[in-house]
Amino acid sequence: MESATSWEYNSLTNELTQGREHAIQLGVHLTSTLLPQHQDLLQKILFSYEKSLLILKWNGPIEQPQPQPQPLAMPITPTPESSLSVDGSLHTDDFSKIIPAHNECYSNASKKRKAMPTWTEKVKINPHTGLEGPGDDGYSWRKYGQKDIQGTKHPRSYYRCTYRHSHNCCANKQVQRSDDDPSVFELTYKGTHTCILASQSAPPPATSPKKKELKLNYHHHFNNESLQADQMLMHLKANLRVKTDELEITKEERSPFSALPTFSSMTGKNHECPFPALAVDDHHFLGTYTPSFMSSGSSESNYFSASSSQMNEYGNFHAFNHSETEQNGIFSANASSTNSPIAGLEYLMDPVALDSNFPFGTTGFFS
């Protein structure tokens, strides 16, 4: 298919980015007065911008390698071969048509493991919580294996998306406890969640009640390959300006952004894999982040994931307070269960906290 030239690519990206910024700002200005139906509409507008930007990035300019897409509230995985133009005429329905073409867990990707987009992140849990594993990332995972890895003290656990079969979702995750610091978990994500779009027509069941909503403190940082949270931060930093042309390009062609946080109301109701970031609380446009865990009685090997980010580009994030501290080299942001989404945006726009390499995490959820 054809792809945009660099000029077209940049122009379109800028236009879409600006449109999204304005929509976000509008949401900020109107947060206190927005009716639920208006909030929903605003979410949809932002969603449309996100999709358009994503598609644009995957197609990319002719002269340039496929840029890594911006982190999305809803991870989706269009392939370069998707037959989408960059003329801005894309509709939601068009976008959904991409899925069957690329979402083949059992085709080439399964034969060549390396073809899967892979990235890692490290999650540190707060020892005071006594929890054995990092929090849920908003997706529903099913453990399918565990293996002792040479040179490590702890076994590695293998998870795949619960909707692998029902929605042909290829996302996988490995969880490895750190030898050096048992409170640190290294999460390796492989593949991206495609169950979210498939779920538009057939939403999968809600969170398993087995996942207990618990308070936790955990720290969160990323290695150089992980661009999820810090990219998200970048996109909203400083006047919400987005630098789409500075996105790094990974070894993979496809987006690594699959693991997104669960955003939910403070009721503890969890929204699973499909549209985790689009879950809109009736009372909070920007929502809140609710980490959840697997059974608290799980063994050491039975960790669940932590979020790859605590926010998304729609501004669906947990509202942090400003008592960030640096602990053990891992940034920690105390989160409060404030009902003010504005406070969260202020946090996001804080230049200090929005360094592109800034590892961030949260502590004190629900405290």
Next chain:
DNA sequence: GAAATTTGACCTTG
């Protein structure tokens, strides 16, 4: 009974 986890066997990769 359905869904999730465990775990040994098997497959893939380097």
Next chain:
DNA sequence: CAAGGTCAAATTTC
């Protein structure tokens, strides 16, 4: 061939 990754039957949990 060894190590990592996945499968699938058995088991556990809800």
